[in-house]
Amino acid sequence: MSAPAPIPFIDLRPGDDEAAVREAIDRVLARGWFVLGPEVEAFESEFAAASGAAYAVGVGTGTDAIALALRALDIGGGDEVIVPAMTAPFTALAVIGAGATPVIVDVEPGTLTIDPSACAAAVTTRTRAIVPVHLYGQAADMAAIRQVAARHSLAVVEDCCQAHLATCGGRPVGSFGACSAFSFYPTKNLGALGDAGAIVTNDPAVAARAARLRNGGQADKYRHLEFGVNSRLDEMQAAVLRARLPFLPSWTSARRQRAAAYREALRDVRTVTVPPERDAGHVYHLFPVRSRARDAMQTHLRAKGIETLIHYPYALPEQPAFASEQPAACPIASQACREIFSLPLHPALPASTIDAVAAALADGPA
Numbered sequence: 001m002s003a004p005a006p007i008p009f010i011d012l013r014p015g016d017d018e019a020a021v022r023e024a025i026d027r028v029l030a031r032g033w034f035v036l037g038p039e040v041e042a043f044e045s046e047f048a049a050a051s052g053a054a055y056a057v058g059v060g061t062g063t064d065a066i067a068l069a070l071r072a073l074d075i076g077g078g079d080e081v082i083v084p085a086m087t088a089p090f091t092a093l094a095v096i097g098a099g100a101t102p103v104i105v106d107v108e109p110g111t112l113t114i115d116p117s118a119c120a121a122a123v124t125t126r127t128r129a130i131v132p133v134h135l136y137g138q139a140a141d142m143a144a145i146r147q148v149a150a151r152h153s154l155a156v157v158e159d160c161c162q163a164h165l166a167t168c169g170g171r172p173v174g175s176f177g178a179c180s181a182f183s184f185y186p187t188k189n190l191g192a193l194g195d196a197g198a199i200v201t202n203d204p205a206v207a208a209r210a211a212r213l214r215n216g217g218q219a220d221k222y223r224h225l226e227f228g229v230n231s232r233l234d235e236m237q238a239a240v241l242r243a244r245l246p247f248l249p250s251w252t253s254a255r256r257q258r259a260a261a262y263r264e265a266l267r268d269v270r271t272v273t274v275p276p277e278r279d280a281g282h283v284y285h286l287f288p289v290r291s292r293a294r295d296a297m298q299t300h301l302r303a304k305g306i307e308t309l310i311h312y313p314y315a316l317p318e319q320p321a322f323a324s325e326q327p328a329a330c331p332i333a334s335q336a337c338r339e340i341f342s343l344p345l346h347p348a349l350p351a352s353t354i355d356a357v358a359a360a361l362a363d364g365p366a
């Protein structure tokens with residue numbers, strides 16, 4: 001008897017979008033214009049429209065999008081910016097990249113998104129912004145975060161890197177704050193064939209400042225008004241993203257449908273718990289589950305050919321990179337980081353795979 005086919009965590013080779021992606025690449029090659037050109041401009045307006053915002057500014061990475069969003073709001077040296085303990089460390093690295101100080105706070109126990117009351121408790125006279133992360137594709141509690149922000153006159157810069165097309169109470173993520181940041185790293189719900197990111201805003205002045213900052217601070221060619229960076233989006237990535245954007249709604253419903261199938265298949269499985277879906281606008285960038293025997297469970301699954309990944313193995317206060325900020329302990333995030341792991345999930349994942357993964361979880365260690 002042959003072993004069952006391995007179940008990879010993700011498959012990044014193009015699928016139903018392949019012809020459109022190839023056509024986009026050919027179009028860029030034929031035009032011979034490779035950085036900040038017509039494809040970038042078209043993608044910016046198409047992505048802004050898809051996100052329910054007035055402006056998008058294409059940049060090199062999601063990390064740059066967060067850093068430049070903060071800088072476009074004049075947040076930098078001497079300022080404190082509140083970030084959650086449970087996120088890709090790039091969220092907090094971007095705050096440091098903007099010249100500001102990340103203040104790391106704990107998350108809510110169910111959804112693992114930033115805890116609004118922890119944000120309120122962390123505010124000082126130097127606090128300028130909150131960066132909520134819409135973790136795993138689910139919005140943070142934006143109603144509560146906006147209240148905290150309003151009470152203390154703080155900017156809100158949403159980290160939407162895992163939440164393309166997600167909504168919160170029916171309203172698109174990225175539309176709550178002054179400015180928000182997206183990543184198009186290849187594994188994201190909308191991915192390029194390399195690195196890419198975007199800043200989204202409704203404020204024309206913020207969009208113009210972000211566009212200047214990404215291109216060396218130039219107001220016009222060869223005249224540099226301020227210290228900008230080189231974080232230009234290239235034409236090839238923009239063309240690929242344009243080709244893929246029309247597929248995103250169907251990919252998103254495919255993710256939601258597979259997440260629902262996982263929930264159903266895991267309903268009576270006692271070895272793992274599934275974090276709750278608080279908002280129907282969840283876009284399931286990832287499908288994490290929790291186990292008290294996480295490491296043994298991953299080994300058990302690996303023996304059956306099922307690949308799982310951990311998002312994330314360390315809470316931000318445990319990262320050496322942030323030791324100099326002397327972060328307070330975040331016990332809820334730290335506990336989650338010991339228990340969490342993500343199951344294979346992508347728009348083309350077959351239903352039979354979901355059943356196989358659920359069966360393997362059911363007879364795994366408790």
Ligand SMILES: *Cc1c(COP(=O)(O)O)cnc(C)c1O
Binds near residue numbers: 062064162183196
């Ligand atoms: C991916 C990601 C980032 C960083 O985006 P890059 O494009 O890799 O720089 C930041 N925050 C979160 C939550 C992410 O998932």
